[in-house]
Amino acid sequence: MEKEWEHMWTKVWLIAGREVQVKEAGDYIVHDLVTESVIIVRQKDGSLKGFYNSCAHRGQRLVDCNSSQESFRCPYHDWQFDLAGNVIGCPDEDDYPQGTPIGNRRLVEVRVDIWDGFIFYTMNDGAPDLLEYLDPLPEIYKNHNFKDQIRAQWVRVELDVNWKFFCDNFNESYHTRFVHPQVPSVIDQDHFTSRYEMFPKGHARIIQMGRPSLRDKIAEGEDHPFKMILEDWGIDVTKYPDYKSLSEDGWLDLKKAKRKSYKEKGYFHYENLSDEELTESPFQFIFPNIAMGVQADGCILLNWFPHPSDPEKCFFDLWDMGYSIGGAAKGIGKTGRDESQEFTSTSAGIGKSDSYDQEFISRTKVNPVKLQEVELDLRDYDGGKGVEDLWDHVVYQDWQLTDGLRRGVRSKGYQEPYLSAQESRVRFFHETLHDYLNGKPPK
Structure with missing residues (x-):
């Protein structure tokens, strides 16, 4: 299992859902795979972003199921993230000797792309683009x-x-x-x-x-x-x-x-x-x-x-x-x-x-x-x-x-x-x- 995870699952493009599930800004889906969890959320500009479902503070999972909200709040220490993954609020922000996390910490992104209404993501920064990975299927099924x-x-x-x-x-x-x-x-x-x-x-x-x-x-x-x-x-x-x-x-x-x-x-x-x-x-x-x-x-x-x-x-x-x-x-x-x-x-x-x-x-x-x-x-x-x-x-x-x-x-x-x-x-x-x-x- 570990070898498959390290060498295959974390290298390929994976289907997470359908674009119709995230129509409006703040709509998001959660995709769990083995020990990993990913959030894919509609941005205010209409684009999609994907993030590891792990708080930038101490790793608490932020959400468990698909929903819609204007921002993400960690249920552990109430750190708040905007839809783009940036920290926009936390309790006692002046108590960090290394500097406030606001503006300095953010959620880690994963790559997200769409093929004909299907949402995919990959944990591999070096993976080919989705359409290249799927080639020649987008051309074969373009009429459907x-x-x-x-x-x-x-x-x-x-x-x-x-x-x-x-x-x-x-x-x-x-x-x-x-x-x-x-x-x-x-x-x-x-x-x-x-x-x-x-x-x-x-x-x-x-x-x-x-x-x-x-x-x-x-x-x-x-x-x-x-x-x-x-x-x-x-x-x-x-x-x-x-x-x-x-x-x-x-x-x-x-x-x-x-x-x-x-x-x-x-x-x-x-x-x-x-x-x-x-x-x-x-x-x-x-x-x-x-x-x-x-x-x-x-x-x-x-x-x-x-x-x-x-x-x-x-x-x-x-x-x-x-x-x-x-x-x-x-x-x-x-x-x-x-x-x-x-x-x-x-x-x-x-x-x-x-x-x-x-x-x-x-x-x-x-x-x-x-x-x-x-x-x-x-x-x-x-x-x-x-x-x-x-x-x-x-x-x-x-x-x-x-x-x-x-x-x-x-x-x-x-x-x-x-x-x-x-x-x-x-x-x-x-x-x-x-x-x-x-x-x-x-x-």
Whole structure:
């Protein structure tokens, strides 16, 4: 843990939150990582500043949770700091033989930057700028306008597994058709149709088509989610003579239908998306601890980080994000009032594992769901009992694997990974981490 902390965590850019959380001067967020804590606060000039959450007097933490205030006061000795981190008040300021701390002491800054509405910070003064660190992702996803999305769900749980389990898990889709059997009906899981990309700073992604996998045909007589998606975009599914045509030709027809009808359905964010972005499903890993399932109608962002003292535990954040939908799209009632900011579409990566039930279908169709920006919902996982409302989520299916994996890799019978070609991103992650731990971060 110490080596990872010294050589990797304190060297990289880390996600802290969303810009929408700090709209006004004095709004701030607190991000805790292992033994460190950082405050990121909106300045009066509109900029953001980040500080270590440690009083310049004797180190007391200043704040514990996100809030808004005009200045920071230490709860120990009442030193006061302005939003820029300067000491502006303290009791008995004339009692310091070395001189008053007012004007002479300040909070220690950390570097802060923003990518498309996401706030990042780094404890490394020598790190490249954020956009350089993320390269080429800002260019790849420039059409998605993540800053315009609404974070409609934000859940955090503590899990009994090392944080690197999720790096491995989200760097391969080899497990998807077995762990997430609902997904292949709408996202092609065949490895021979997928594209794999790995980038110099350790980031990697898979790009899959938003169509049924040809190897995962649903039994005759069952409703198919992809058919329902096509029908919701006005496509006559009876014209497809077989399952192969439904998948391949239907996917092409869906591109055309979305391009033709998105305005009348209120999906104005499609304006900036390419035809490929309308119907592809990239899954992006950002080194060291972020995964993003990016689709035309939203994003699932996953972020996990180590426990401060137990390497066999970690914390996991789930963000479900979507866009505002305007107009009178299906599912939006004609109430006579402006509803353009009341409804969003959500990412299609949500669904129950028991066949293809209506809950999953309703989230993959163009039926907007009423959503709003939410605050952190901290849960007790309790073997799954504390997140019963998430049992229909693909991420919960991953969480269920953690206990067996943690115990299994400690077995004398476990030797070493035996990786397939489609797990190349797993190997790439560990190579990048190894470079950091040996003092040779990627250039």
